[in-house]
Amino acid sequence: MNKFLSINFTLYTGIALTAILIFLAVFGPFIAPHTITDTLRTSYVDGKIIGPPLEPFMSMDYPLGTDRWGYDLFSMILYGIRYTLVISITITVIKMAAGSFLGLYIGTWRKVPQWIQAFENAWSYIPLFLILFFFLAPISVNSEVNSFVLIFYFIIIASIISIPSIISSVRKKSNEIFKSTFIEAAQTLGASRHRIVWRHVFPQLKESLLIMFILEIVQVIALMGQLALMKIFIGGTIFRPDNNIYLSITKEIAGLVGSARENIYSHTAYILYVPLVLLLIITISFSLLANGLKNHFQSTYQRTPWIKTSFEPKLKPKRKVYAKLKNK
Amino acid sequence: MKILQQVLFIFLLIIFLAAIPSIIEIDPAEKNISWNWSGLGKGIGDFMNEILNGSLGTYQIGNQIRYISDDIFGYFLTSFSILLAGVLSVIVIGLMLGIFLSQLRITRFIHMLLNVLSAIPDFILIIFSLVLAIKIYEVTGVRIIAFSPESGVLNIWFPMVLTAIAPTLYLFKLIAVQYYQTSAEDYIRTAVSKGMGTNYINFQHVYKNIEPFIIAELTKVVSLAIGNLFIIEYLLNVPGITKFIFQSNQFQPVAIGLFSMLLISFIIYMSIRFVLYIFKRGFIYE
Amino acid sequence: MAEKLLEIKHLKQYFNIGRPNQVKAVDDVTFDIYKGETLGLVGESGCGKSTTGRTIIRLYDATGGQVLFNGEDVHGKKSKSELKKFNRKMQMIFQDPYASLNPRMTVADIIAEGIDIHGLAKGKKNRMERVYQLLETVGLNKEHANRYPHEFSGGQRQRIGIARALAVEPEFIIADEPISALDVSIQAQVVNLMKKLQREKGLTYLFIAHDLSMVKYISDRIGVMYFGKMVELAPADELYKNAMHPYTKSLLSAIPLPDPESERTRRRILYDPAAHHYEENEKVEMRELAPGHLVFCSEKEFEQYKTQYKK
Numbered sequence: 001m002n003k004f005l006s007i008n009f010t011l012y013t014g015i016a017l018t019a020i021l022i023f024l025a026v027f028g029p030f031i032a033p034h035t036i037t038d039t040l041r042t043s044y045v046d047g048k049i050i051g052p053p054l055e056p057f058m059s060m061d062y063p064l065g066t067d068r069w070g071y072d073l074f075s076m077i078l079y080g081i082r083y084t085l086v087i088s089i090t091i092t093v094i095k096m097a098a099g100s101f102l103g104l105y106i107g108t109w110r111k112v113p114q115w116i117q118a119f120e121n122a123w124s125y126i127p128l129f130l131i132l133f134f135f136l137a138p139i140s141v142n143s144e145v146n147s148f149v150l151i152f153y154f155i156i157i158a159s160i161i162s163i164p165s166i167i168s169s170v171r172k173k174s175n176e177i178f179k180s181t182f183i184e185a186a187q188t189l190g191a192s193r194h195r196i197v198w199r200h201v202f203p204q205l206k207e208s209l210l211i212m213f214i215l216e217i218v219q220v221i222a223l224m225g226q227l228a229l230m231k232i233f234i235g236g237t238i239f240r241p242d243n244n245i246y247l248s249i250t251k252e253i254a255g256l257v258g259s260a261r262e263n264i265y266s267h268t269a270y271i272l273y274v275p276l277v278l279l280l281i282i283t284i285s286f287s288l289l290a291n292g293l294k295n296h297f298q299s300t301y302q303r304t305p306w307i308k309t310s311f312e313p314k315l316k317p318k319r320k321v322y323a324k325l326k327n328k
Numbered sequence: 329m330k331i332l333q334q335v336l337f338i339f340l341l342i343i344f345l346a347a348i349p350s351i352i353e354i355d356p357a358e359k360n361i362s363w364n365w366s367g368l369g370k371g372i373g374d375f376m377n378e379i380l381n382g383s384l385g386t387y388q389i390g391n392q393i394r395y396i397s398d399d400i401f402g403y404f405l406t407s408f409s410i411l412l413a414g415v416l417s418v419i420v421i422g423l424m425l426g427i428f429l430s431q432l433r434i435t436r437f438i439h440m441l442l443n444v445l446s447a448i449p450d451f452i453l454i455i456f457s458l459v460l461a462i463k464i465y466e467v468t469g470v471r472i473i474a475f476s477p478e479s480g481v482l483n484i485w486f487p488m489v490l491t492a493i494a495p496t497l498y499l500f501k502l503i504a505v506q507y508y509q510t511s512a513e514d515y516i517r518t519a520v521s522k523g524m525g526t527n528y529i530n531f532q533h534v535y536k537n538i539e540p541f542i543i544a545e546l547t548k549v550v551s552l553a554i555g556n557l558f559i560i561e562y563l564l565n566v567p568g569i570t571k572f573i574f575q576s577n578q579f580q581p582v583a584i585g586l587f588s589m590l591l592i593s594f595i596i597y598m599s600i601r602f603v604l605y606i607f608k609r610g611f612i613y614e
Numbered sequence: 615m616a617e618k619l620l621e622i623k624h625l626k627q628y629f630n631i632g633r634p635n636q637v638k639a640v641d642d643v644t645f646d647i648y649k650g651e652t653l654g655l656v657g658e659s660g661c662g663k664s665t666t667g668r669t670i671i672r673l674y675d676a677t678g679g680q681v682l683f684n685g686e687d688v689h690g691k692k693s694k695s696e697l698k699k700f701n702r703k704m705q706m707i708f709q710d711p712y713a714s715l716n717p718r719m720t721v722a723d724i725i726a727e728g729i730d731i732h733g734l735a736k737g738k739k740n741r742m743e744r745v746y747q748l749l750e751t752v753g754l755n756k757e758h759a760n761r762y763p764h765e766f767s768g769g770q771r772q773r774i775g776i777a778r779a780l781a782v783e784p785e786f787i788i789a790d791e792p793i794s795a796l797d798v799s800i801q802a803q804v805v806n807l808m809k810k811l812q813r814e815k816g817l818t819y820l821f822i823a824h825d826l827s828m829v830k831y832i833s834d835r836i837g838v839m840y841f842g843k844m845v846e847l848a849p850a851d852e853l854y855k856n857a858m859h860p861y862t863k864s865l866l867s868a869i870p871l872p873d874p875e876s877e878r879t880r881r882r883i884l885y886d887p888a889a890h891h892y893e894e895n896e897k898v899e900m901r902e903l904a905p906g907h908l909v910f911c912s913e914k915e916f917e918q919y920k921t922q923y924k925k
Contacts, residue, residue: 115333121547125593129559130555139353145360149360153361180713180716182715188704189701189727190731203719222450222451225452264455284447305508305516307511
C-alpha cells in the first residue's frame, strides 16, 4: 500500500493524457466521423425530429452534437486540435531555444548591463496578449491573406515577444550556478566560456528547463485563448456582420471557444463547453506532466520543514542504486 | 537611473503599440502583410499636436465620436477602483492563506483547491466564473452580473472578483512554495526548539523572509491583474479605460488609454508597497 | 637562492572602485616565489590572502601591478593560446572540496577536464590511462573513476581536486586553504601528499592558510598579510624565532600547544594597528632586516627592530 501511494501518479497521468492528445493531433482528421463541411440535415428518426442545433449524446453520428448550422462539433475539434498543439509547441520551441541560449550566456557575464534589466522590467509590465492584439487586429478579421501566412506571422511575433521573460529567468538561474566554485576550478584549467556553459551550467539546468518548456506551452495556449476572447483567432477570423458572428477559419480549439462565446447566455451553451472542456484537458495534461516531472526531480533534494505546512509531499525520495547489495 | 531607463522603455513601448495598427496593413494586390512606417511618424505627430493644444482628442465608440476629456475621468475611476480592490484582495488573501492561516485544517482544503485552479489558464477561469454566475441567476434569481453600463454597483464588484482570481492564484502558489522552503531553514528549527508559538514564528521569521519575494513579484501581480482587467472590461462591457483601447484603432485614444493604465498601475503598486510597509511596522515591530 | 619562478610586483586588487564601499583587498603587495619552494601565506579571514592567490591565477583582473611568471607578464596577455599556456603552468587547489567539484560529473570527467581542454591525451584509452595514473598518484584507486563526488569524504575529494590540478602537469600550484575544511586527522594526510608530490614533480607551492602551525610544517618561507598588505616575509624558522612586526607576534602568540602547562601560562598578545603612530609623510614600506627577512615598517621602526633583532 505504501509503495502504491508513492507512485508518481501525476507524472503518469500527465504522460498518458499528453500521449492521447498527440495521437489525436496526428490522426484527428482520420478518426473524425464527418468533414468540417458536412452538415446535419433535419430528419425524422423514430418519430422525433433531429436537426441542428443537436445537443451532445443525442445521436451516435454526432456524439458531441452540432452547432446552429449542423456542423459536427466532434469532427471540428478533431480537425482543430492539431493547429492548437502544433502552433503552441512551435512557438514554445522557438522561444525556449532562443531564450535559454541567450539566457545561459548572459548568465555568465560578471555584470548584467542596467538597460537589460530596465528593459526586462518594462517588458514584463505590459500583458503579452495586448501586444499581440495590436499586431493581429488589423490583419486577422476577414483577412485577404492566406491563413497559413497569418499562422506563420503569429508564431514569429508570439515567439519574439515572449523571449525576454525566458531570457530573464534562465539568466538568473544560470548566473546562480556560474558563481559556484567548480566553475572557478574549470576557469583555472583554461575552460572557454562555451565549455563552461555547455559542460557545467547546462547539465545543472536541464531538468528545470524541461519543466519550464512544458509550462510555457500552457502559457502559449492561454495567450491564444485570451486573443480568442477578443475575437482574434489564429489563422484568421471570418466576421459576418449581418448575424454578428465570428468564425475561426482553422477550427483551432481556442478559436472555437472564442467564436462560441455568445452561446454562454443561451440554451446552446454546450457549443461553448465542448471546445472549452477540451482546452481545459489540454492545459491540465501539460500541467500534470510538468508537476509530475517536478515532483520526480525534486523529491530527492527536498528538505523537510520544521513546522506544519499545509502540503506535505507524498513522494519518497528515490535513491540511485549503484551496486546491488547481496543478500546472504 | 534604472527607474529612468525603465520609464523611457515603457514610454517607447506604449508609443510603438499604439502606432502598430496604423503601421501594419494588408496589401490588397499582393495579398500579403505590409509595414507602412510612415504611419508611425504621423501618429506621433498628431498625438503631440493634440496634447500641445491642451486637448486629449477624440475617440470613436460605435458610430459616435466623443471627446476623450469628457469621459476619461469616469473611466479612470472605474478601472482604478476595480484594480485597486482586486490587487488589495490578492495580497490579503495570498498572505492570509499562504502564511498566517496555513496551519488551519480548512486551509488545507482551500490549498488543494487553489493548487488545482492554478493549473488552469486565467481566461478559462473567467469563462467558468461567468457560467457560474449565470447558473446562480437561473437557479436562485440572484443577479450577480450585469451587462449594461448603467447598473451601478452590480457592474463593478463582479469584475473586481474576476480581476483578482488569476493574480491570487499566482501569488498564492509563490508564497506556498516559499513558505515550504523557508520552514525548512535552520533558524525555524531554532525558533521551534526554543518553544515559540507558530504564530510568532510566522510573523517574526517566516513573513520577514518571504516579504522580499512578494515585493519582487508585485510588478508581475499587478501586470497579471491588468491583463485580466483588459479582458474582463471587454467581456462585461465595463465603462473603463479599455473603452479607449479596444473600441477604435486610432493612435490617440489607444496611447491615452495605455498611459492611463500605466498611471493606474503605478499608483496601485505604490499603495500596495505602502500597505505592506504599514503592516510590517504595525505588526512585526510592535 | 634558486631562480625566481614568480615575481609579484605592486599587485593591487580593489573592488567597487569609485564607489563609497570601495575595498582594497590587496594593496600594493610585492614578493617573489622561488622555484621548488613552498611559500606560506597567512593572515586572518578577509585580509586578502585568498584574493592574492586568485588574482595571481587571473580569476580576478588585477587593478594594478604585475605578475611575472618566468619573466613573462601573466596579466598583460591577450591571445587565447597564450592564456591557455599559462593555465597549464599554473593551477589551483580550492578551499571547499564540496563546492569545487561539479556534482553532475564523474570523477574521471572532473580529473580529465584539463586533459580535454588542452588536448593532452590521444584517444579515449590514453585519456583513461592518464586518469587512472593520476588517481593512483593521489592515493585513490581505479574503481573510484566512475563515481560521483558526493560519494567521497572530504579528504578524498581534496585528493580528487589535487589530481585535477596535476592533470595538466603544472609547475606552480596555488593551494587556497586546502586543509581548512578538513578534519584535523585528515589535514596531515593531505599535507604529506602535497609534500610528496612536490618532491616527485618539483612543484612550487603558494600555500594559503590561516593556521600558522600547519604552515610552518610545509613552508620554506612564510608571508604574513594584514588588511591587504604584506607585513612580514621571512624563512619559516626565522619567522618563528625572530618575529618583528607586532602583528606577526600576535599571530604567533595565538598558536595553541598540546601541552596544558604552557597553555595555562600562554599570554595572548593583542595587535593594535594604531600603536605604530605613523606620521603623515612617513614612508612605510618593506625593509630588509636580515637576508630574506622583510618587515613592513617606517624608517624609525626599522632602526628599532634592528636593535631588537637577535642573531
